[in-house]
Each structure stands twice: as C-alpha cells, then as structure tokens.
Amino acid sequence: MKEQTNSNLHMSRAGKTDEFYTDISMIENELRHYRNYFKDKVVFCNCDDPAFSNFWKYFQINFYMLGLRKLVSTHFEADKPSYKLEIIRQDDKVGQLSFLPDYVQTPLKGDGDFRSPEAIQLLKEADIVVTNPPFSLFADYIAQLKAFHKDFLVIGNLNAVTYKEILPSIMANEIWLGYNSGHFWFKVPENYEEKKTDFRIDENGQKWRRMGNICWYTNLDTTQRHEDLTIFKNYSPDLYPKYDNYDAIEVSRVANIPSDYSGIIGVPITFLTQYNPDQFEIIDVKSSGLLLKKNDGSVKSMYKRVLIKNIRGARHGN
Template identity: 45%
Template sequence: MARNATNELLQKAKKSKSDEFYTQLSDIESELQHYKSHFYNKIVYCNCDDPRISNFFKYFASNFKKLGLKKLIAACYREQVRDLFNPEEDKNGFFFEYTGAEGEKNEPGSTDIVSFNGDGDFRSSESIELLKQSDIVVTNPPFSLFREYVAQLVKYNKKFLIIGNINAITYKEIFKLIKENKAWLGINLGRGISGFIVPDHYELYGTEARVDSSGDRIVSPNNCLWLTNLDTSKRHEDIVLTKKYFGHEDEYPKYDNYDGININRTQDIPSDFKGYMGVPITFLHKFNPDQFEIVKFRKGNDERDLSINGKCPYFRILIKNKRI
C-alpha cells in the first residue's frame, strides 16, 4: 500500500519549524550494523537527543562495549519561553556523558544530567564544545535546519551518520558534498526507513500511519535517507549494467541544452555509452564513485533545467562512466 500524504506532514513541519520526528530503534539497528568498524575507541555525540528517551542513545549505550566506544554524549535542546504569562524561563537544555565505566549507569537519572547554561541548541557554544570533543555524530537533526546542521559538521571536520529528507539531495550545499565525494547516501532509503515516532499533537497522516504495540504513534513518510561520510564496502559495489545504447538510440533521447542522453531509471544505464548521461536522483543510492563520475546537477549549458523537446524531466544528475 502506498505511503501517501505524509510528505504533507513533513512540509507542515518545515513551515512551522516543528521537527519532532523521533527515530525508531529498529531503523537505527538496521543502518548501524553496516558501520560497526568505524566506532572503535571513538567518542559518539548525539546532539539532538534527550538521553532519557532517545533511541540513538539507547542503541549506543547498549552496544557500548561491543562497538568498543570511548565515550557517548547525548545533548538535548529545550526551548526558552518567556512572556507575560510565563515570566520565568523553562528548564535549560542538558546533556549526559557515558563512558562505560564499571558501575556507571547507562540510563541517566535526574542526578546524572548536566544542565547547559542555555537552551542546548546544536549551534550554541556549549553544544559546539561537546562537538569538538567528539569523533562521530549520529542523530536525526531538525529537518528544517538540515543545511545549517550539515554545514556545522563540515566546518568542524566531523564524521557523521544522520537522517534527512530525500529532497536534501537537491540542496546545492548537500549536492556539492556528494559531487566532491565528501558525503554520500547510507544503506537505507525510502521504505528502508520504516517510520518515525511523533508526539500526540501531530496528526497521523497517511495510510500506513499507526500506533504500535508500545503505544508509539508512527508516521511512515517513505521519503527519507541516511547521509554519511562513513565508508562501507556496499558503496563500492558496481551497478550491473545490462542495457546497450548502440542499436537502441531511440530509447535514450538527447537533451536540448546539453550534450548528453536522458535515462529514466538507474537500471537502464547503458554499458556501452561513454558520453554524459542524465539519471534520476535515486541513482545516488547505488552510486559507486569507482564506477561513475558525477558531473553536474539538473542544469544544461544554458544553466536552465535540462529539457527534451522543450519539456523538463524531473531533476537529473549528469554522470559519466569512468570505465569506458
């Protein structure tokens, strides 16, 4: 059954700056199993996570010794509200550090929590100090602040594994990182991310929205991805090319404004074409940088959207086969 309408929910969240989508433990386990070798003797920072309820914190705390972690830090934002009816500020943001020492609790109580002086926003100086200490950042950052969030990780040269909307691929800042081989898509995409826990005030949109056996309210957008700069062997697997261009030229129309051919599906990439090819953005999920070169995104030589007979297909990524 199609997952519909939940994109509308994410759009509402973007407009209202409401970013309360919490990742399920099953989705974290499904993705993290591919990166275990990266975490030995590393400090992991989950900087958008309440350690008392975060499934990211739960995963790393319960697998602390198995992964060989050095330290785990989780930090939580708390909105500061002050008005005529609430003259006092709400509680500050806070964080919790876990080192796996003997006798140390991996489920923080109120006495184990350390309060920030401010709200704990990932952009705050206090949170940045914790970021500087860390090696790898793993979390579900605010969708509405995704560009800014990734820019901070790049600025401080951090390894990361984070969740975002598939549309993030189209952001020029994110695409630039992908083109320069400084970031790439993780293992799971779309339906590979089974859904997010949302609070009670969120409307349950979509045919697959549900309340699970634990009472958690779940929405399944089918339009999210993992973005990372942690390498995996799967990323270097070739796309098997079974199609031919020569003899089937009519199946690969040329662009009006770029010397290249249009391809509607990744599986239709021909094995015998050495020129430029426009492929859908979903190609990035199977992209092997050893096999293909990313040349450009979306625009032709005139810097207008790629077109065929005056019509523009959905966003295309221009690529070239390195092996021909």
C-alpha cells in the first residue's frame, strides 16, 4: 500500500512517496468475517500494486474458495502509464481450492489514479471494492464509492469519521466500522528513515512502522455492529459532569457509559468501534469545542467526542 508522508500512510501525487505495505495477517483477520459477501462477485482493488499488495495476494490465493467471478487490481504510477491485473473465473477450476489462478496483465492509457476515467469504468463494473486508499484523499475516495453505490471494505484512519463528507453517512448508518481497529504494523521500504518510537527492524532486516487509530470502513453488514455494548453504571450528577457549552454529560471511558441516562452523552471517538445502532443513536461528532470545567475551576477543551443517546429506555436526563 502506498501512502502519503504526513505521518499517516499515503502516496503523494506531488512526487515524493513513502510506501507502507499492509501485512496479510491484518487483511485475513478482517476479511474472514465477510466471506459470504464475495460469492459470484467482481472485486476491485483500485489502489493496489500487485507486485507488492497483500490485498491482491489474498484474493488471488482465495479466489476459488471465496467463489469470486472476477478480480481486478489497479494502482497509481507517477509520471507513467500503469496497468491492470485481472483474474476471471474458469468454471472447470471451481472446487480446486489449492489452485492458484493465472492472471492477465493489460496496460492502461493513464496513471491508474482511482479518479481516472479508466479506473472509474472498472469501478462501475465492480461489485465490491477492497483496498487501502490514500488517507489524504479519503473523503474523495469514499464519496466516489457512494456516488457509484458500491459495496466496500477499506482501511482508513478513525479520525476520518469527523469529515463533513463522511460524518452524515456514519450518522445515517450508511457507513460503519469493521471488526478490527487500533495500532497496526506496516512494512516500509529499506530507505525509510528510522524513528525513535513505533519503529522496528525484524530478524530479516525488514523495517516496520506502527500506525495508530487505524480501522476498517465498510457498508457490508456485520454481526458485531448488532451486539449490545455491556453497560452497567448508574447515572449520578456527581460522577458525570455536564459540558459548559452543550447540554450533555461527559463520559471519558466507553465502559463508564451509564445505563440509565436518557440525555445526550459525550464519549471518546473509539465508541464507534463498538457502536450498535439498535442500542444508541448518534447525535453528532465534535472535533473540538466542547468545554468542561475542571475541579480547580479552569475550563478544558475536550478532544474529539461522539455525542450519543441511549435508545433503550433509560430513565435520567433530558
């Protein structure tokens, strides 16, 4: 996966690139939950160089096990034409789970950018998109998927939920988070500058960089998002202070959400990794601006908060 150099993960269209490669275990751990979605589908990996991409590797190895109809991969190449790789199901090979299917490589006229006419045409023909898109272009990327009404499962940064292009879809339950989130290790090139933290070199000399707040975004339904979050705390005004400038209580840990409060509750953004739309309603997501009075009388501006309501018959609150 190729990504930009703003301490996140992505490719810079301006020229300089840092390359981060998704570990196949990260892909396997997430995609194992969605196997039933892929039967007879066309899968498009539109930000993946097959020479390096573990997304391509995963789908090529599991092509017949998943029952795919077609697999297509394209990627961005700076200052030169790119190419696409394609695997089409051969019915006489169905059932041969150990069979590694052959692919056809075809040159593209353009650079393979996911916004290019060639990539858009391939997108129109696809059923499901699975990839790690440029974080710097994440809002545009998701907007494109929505515009063409595509199913998708893509890697992103948790902070993207606050983007004005994405937040309405989160609140409307059109997009949600997948099963796995947190800090993940990515392979980086040999010339990658060593870091003091979140960096290591393994026994084979391979460099790795750990990135935080990584999650999966999808519109494929999951069983996890319909599991109730276990909450057992009781509301008390002494334990749950209200914001100075918003009629909501502050709950600094998701585990401390009171079970009996019916008003608006401010929780950390990590709540979205456990969000059940049958249990809670999302009122808003605030990047900043919520003010909370501290014990010494000073006012603290709170970091990103999700504002929610318990819709399961809570008692206290407004």
